[in-house]
Amino acid sequence: xxxxxxxxxxxxxxxxxxxxxxxxxxxxxxxxxxxxxxxxxxxxxxxxxxxxxxxxxxxxxxxxxxxxxxxxxxxxxxxxxxxxxxxxxxxxxxxxxxxxxxxxxxxxxxxxxxxxxxxxxxxxxxxxxxxxxxxxxxxxxxxxxxxxxxxxxxxxxxxxxxxxxxxxxxxxxxxxxxxxxxxxxxxxxxxxxxxxxxxxxxxxxxxxxxxxxxxxxxxxxxxx
Amino acid sequence: xxxxxxxxxxxxxxxxxxxxxxxxxxxxxxxxxxxxxxxxxxxxxxxxxxxxxxxxxxxxxxxxxxxxxxxxxxxxxxxxxxxxxxxxxxxxxxxxxxxxxxxxxxxxxxxxxxxxxxxxxxxxxxxxxxxxxxxxxxxxxxxxxxxxxxxxxxxxxxxxxxxxxxxxxxxxxxxxxxxxxxxxxxxxxxxxxxxxxxxxxxxxxxxxxxxxxxxxxxxxxxxxxxxxxxxxxxxxxxxxxxxxxxxxxxxxxxxxxxxxxxxxxxxxxxxxxxxxxxxxxxxxxxxxxxxxxxxxxxxxxxxxxxxxxxxxxxxxxxxxxxxxxxxxxxxxxxxxxxxxxxxxxxxxxxxxxxxxxxxxxxxxxxxxxxxxxxxxxxxxxxxxxxxxxxxxxxxxxxxxxxxxxxxxxxxxxxxxxxxxxxxxxxxxxxxxxxxxxxxxxxxxxxxxxxxxxxxxxxxxxxxxxxxxxxxxxxxxxxxxxxxxxxxxxxxxxxxxxxxxxxxxxxxxxxxxxxxxxxxxxxxxxxxxxxxxxxxxxxxxxxxxxxxxxxxxxxxxxxxxxxxxxxxxxxxxxxxxxxxxxxxxxxxxxxxxxxxxxxxxxxxxxxxxxxxxx
Numbered sequence: 001x002x003x004x005x006x007x008x009x010x011x012x013x014x015x016x017x018x019x020x021x022x023x024x025x026x027x028x029x030x031x032x033x034x035x036x037x038x039x040x041x042x043x044x045x046x047x048x049x050x051x052x053x054x055x056x057x058x059x060x061x062x063x064x065x066x067x068x069x070x071x072x073x074x075x076x077x078x079x080x081x082x083x084x085x086x087x088x089x090x091x092x093x094x095x096x097x098x099x100x101x102x103x104x105x106x107x108x109x110x111x112x113x114x115x116x117x118x119x120x121x122x123x124x125x126x127x128x129x130x131x132x133x134x135x136x137x138x139x140x141x142x143x144x145x146x147x148x149x150x151x152x153x154x155x156x157x158x159x160x161x162x163x164x165x166x167x168x169x170x171x172x173x174x175x176x177x178x179x180x181x182x183x184x185x186x187x188x189x190x191x192x193x194x195x196x197x198x199x200x201x202x203x204x205x206x207x208x209x210x211x212x213x214x215x216x217x218x219x220x221x222x223x224x
Numbered sequence: 225x226x227x228x229x230x231x232x233x234x235x236x237x238x239x240x241x242x243x244x245x246x247x248x249x250x251x252x253x254x255x256x257x258x259x260x261x262x263x264x265x266x267x268x269x270x271x272x273x274x275x276x277x278x279x280x281x282x283x284x285x286x287x288x289x290x291x292x293x294x295x296x297x298x299x300x301x302x303x304x305x306x307x308x309x310x311x312x313x314x315x316x317x318x319x320x321x322x323x324x325x326x327x328x329x330x331x332x333x334x335x336x337x338x339x340x341x342x343x344x345x346x347x348x349x350x351x352x353x354x355x356x357x358x359x360x361x362x363x364x365x366x367x368x369x370x371x372x373x374x375x376x377x378x379x380x381x382x383x384x385x386x387x388x389x390x391x392x393x394x395x396x397x398x399x400x401x402x403x404x405x406x407x408x409x410x411x412x413x414x415x416x417x418x419x420x421x422x423x424x425x426x427x428x429x430x431x432x433x434x435x436x437x438x439x440x441x442x443x444x445x446x447x448x449x450x451x452x453x454x455x456x457x458x459x460x461x462x463x464x465x466x467x468x469x470x471x472x473x474x475x476x477x478x479x480x481x482x483x484x485x486x487x488x489x490x491x492x493x494x495x496x497x498x499x500x501x502x503x504x505x506x507x508x509x510x511x512x513x514x515x516x517x518x519x520x521x522x523x524x525x526x527x528x529x530x531x532x533x534x535x536x537x538x539x540x541x542x543x544x545x546x547x548x549x550x551x552x553x554x555x556x557x558x559x560x561x562x563x564x565x566x567x568x569x570x571x572x573x574x575x576x577x578x579x580x581x582x583x584x585x586x587x588x589x590x591x592x593x594x595x596x597x598x599x600x601x602x603x604x605x606x607x608x609x610x611x612x613x614x615x616x617x618x619x620x621x622x623x624x625x626x627x628x629x630x631x632x633x634x635x636x637x638x639x640x641x642x643x644x645x646x647x648x649x650x651x652x653x654x655x656x657x658x659x660x661x662x663x664x665x666x667x668x669x670x671x672x673x674x675x676x677x678x679x680x681x682x683x684x685x686x687x688x689x690x691x692x693x694x695x696x697x698x699x700x701x702x703x704x705x706x707x708x709x710x711x712x713x714x715x716x717x718x719x720x721x722x723x724x725x726x727x728x729x730x731x732x733x734x735x736x737x738x739x740x741x742x743x744x745x746x747x748x749x750x751x752x753x754x755x756x757x758x759x760x761x762x763x764x765x766x767x768x769x770x771x772x773x774x775x776x777x778x779x780x781x782x783x784x785x786x787x788x789x790x791x792x793x794x795x796x797x798x799x800x801x802x803x804x805x806x807x808x809x810x811x812x813x814x815x816x817x818x819x820x821x822x823x824x825x826x827x828x829x830x831x832x833x834x835x836x837x
Contacts, residue, residue, distance in 0.1 A: 042480045064478035072473050086468065171480075174473045184471060191472030 020211035021080035087177035148207030523799040530784035535577030541568030583610030623651025666694025685726040698741040710738025745791030755781030
């Protein structure tokens with residue numbers, strides 16, 4: 001990589017990060033809704049179908065829930081754009097016992113290198129462009145990402161069959177693993193990890209954009 | 225590990241840790257970190273193994289040590305250095321492997337280094353065969369390796385082929401065979417780290433390498449709280465926690481509006497039906513089956529000009545005429561025409577469907593034989609218009625504007641057999657119970673009177689709950705003491721009465737004038753017709769009182785309704801001078817009525833109904 005283009009790089013990187021963040025946050029939004037629907041945190045009547053990722057996604061139409069999720073997501077996108085986040089966790093908690101019964105963890109990995117590699121063809125001189133064969137490998141089209149997300153959602157939906165029955169009387173929390181130096185709004189406070197005791201972990205599919213890779217793990221309580 | 229546990233619980237534990245370290249270390253961490261392990265290990269393993277520690281604290285060495293112990297265990301004689309055990313012959317073979325020459329294809333995980341292979345292979349072999357001769361072999365191998373640092377490192381790296389965290393059996397470990405432990409080190413360690421949830425959560429954010437380190441640290445801290453390693457780990461842990469925070473969105477998630485049964489959710493239909501529709505599974509035709517003109521229909525709420533006979537004929541009074549429409553043939557005939565100075569104020573079929581009683585504005589009541597088209601008799605007595613009538617076998621009850629109700633025995637010349645005095649204003653609703661034991665009347669005085677047929681000098685109950693005239697009265701076909709009554713414009717309520725106790729058991733606010741009520745014979749439902757403002761038909765479930773459907777029926781208020789003898793069809797006559805037929809209670813094939821249509825058929829129907837229920 002030619003050093004002179006570094007400023008360009010950082011700029012494009014930022015742009016890429018922004019676009020990618022948007023994709024990722026949008027994914028989180030749908031994932032959150034899907035989990036709330038699928039795991040019966042809210043009654044199914046509260047959800048409507050929306051076409052997304054080539055699937056019928058369920059999104060809440062309850063105003064309170066929508067506002068709640070929106071608040072989380074807007075903050076999330078702020079953090080994501082600064083690459084301050086390494087995990088998003090949705091914890092399903094039993095209302096009766098206060099026990100955490102299910103934990104959906106989305107690991108956020110930001111690629112520094114790949115984004116650099118994608119840059120050269122745009123900005124650099126000929127000589128530089130020659131070696132930059134990388135971009136063809138690393139760049140990901142929007143469609144590919146969408147396909148990966150679709151596959152992930154199919155898997156998430158399918159995972160209902162293996163997850164234990166919830167009694168339906170559950171609530172949920174959203175955790176974020178953020179860098180210590182990130183700005184934290186008032187609504188957000190330090191928390192423990194809300195891990196599940198005696199949990200079974202199942203890794204689900206991943207998807208990636210040009211700047212992020214999201215890995216998904218669901219952990220759930222083993223039957224006693 | 226079983227062997228270890230046998231020795232002493234403490235030992236076993238230590239050994240586990242050490243082994244874990246070795247295993248976990250190996251795969252995850254690059255060579256530079258090995259020294260750390262070494263430090264940690266001596267503490268852990270120190271109790272068990274004496275000499276080995278002194279030697280270059282090589283993981284391999286220790287590892288082999290622990291293994292050897294296990295082997296030793298197999299043969300009770302050998303404690304630490306089990307070499308001289310009788311099984312040694314096997315050692316030779318194993319040595320071979322250890323030296324690195326022996327390729328062990330079985331170990332898929334360690335691709336790079338031969339030394340690592342033997343180890344893996346060992347583990348695998350142990351798993352396979354109950355006899356652990358090989359383990360001894362490992363000893364020898366381990367011993368050889370001890371001096372060779374690189375080898376150990378290689379091993380560690382080789383282990384790195386990520387064993388999955390998935391296998392979580394920390395608790396079990398002591399039970400599993402020692403050799404298997406060796407192989408499972410990596411796994412075990414991971415799982416243990418997972419167990420220590422706090423570490424996991426803290427470290428989870430960082431990359432995998434770091435994670436591993438942290439995990440290692442955690443076990444160390446457990447094993448030897450006093451050591452440097454412990455302090456280091458704390459520092460490291462602190463450092464990590466400083467770098468990363470777990471933030472929770474503090475506001476509590478909104479409460480769900482109602483409890484959720486996931487089972488129903490998993491089975492839910494793809495398209496969520498509207499709440500009302502989902503409860504109302506029955507299909508109701510909302511278009512009329514047939515529309516007939518009813519010119520000259522008097523727009524008067526208090527009259528009762530429509531009736532449907534058990535012989536499937538519809539009689540309707542239009543001004544001065546009574547017409548009979550045969551539902552079977554569709555033909556219409558004019559049955560009678562009254563004098564020009566009066567009008568038809570009520571029409572009622574006798575129970576057998578052979579006769580029509582027609583009330584006139586003058587107070588005269590005529591009885592006609594429909595088949596012959598001849599008047600059988602006229603009955604006088606009222607001096608005001610007869611706005612409602614009801615048959616109970618040979619008894620015809622007539623209610624008049626004066627508020628009086630007369631019972632006429634139509635067979636005898638002196639026909640008036642009873643005078644029911646209760647209402648002070650026009651009687652516009654009158655209905656006999658199917659068994660003839662009770663009579664309900666409603667009037668413009670907002671009063672519902674319930675009479676015992678044997679005791680007609682005073683009403684059994686008088687109900688004043690309605691706030692307007694009561695024209696709509698209907699006895700429930702499947703529960704004989706249930707009466708529904710509907711009030712007029714200022715009331716709009718349907719009340720349900722237990723006519724045995726006189727208690728009001730239910731109410732519906734319909735939102736509009738109730739002009740008639742009919743119970744379904746096949747469903748636990750009733751239909752109400754309404755006047756201003758809806759002009760509609762509403763079907764209600766009973767006793768849930770859920771409105772299943774509302775059919776906009778007419779352009780102006782629905783005045784009268786009548787149910788067909790089969791119970792499926794409802795005829796409505798409205799002020800828009802039309803007569804419409806609605807298939808509101810369409811029967812499913814093979815279902816029986818809840819109760820018989822008429823008194824004679826009722827017993828049969830009721831027995832059927834009871835069997836159904």
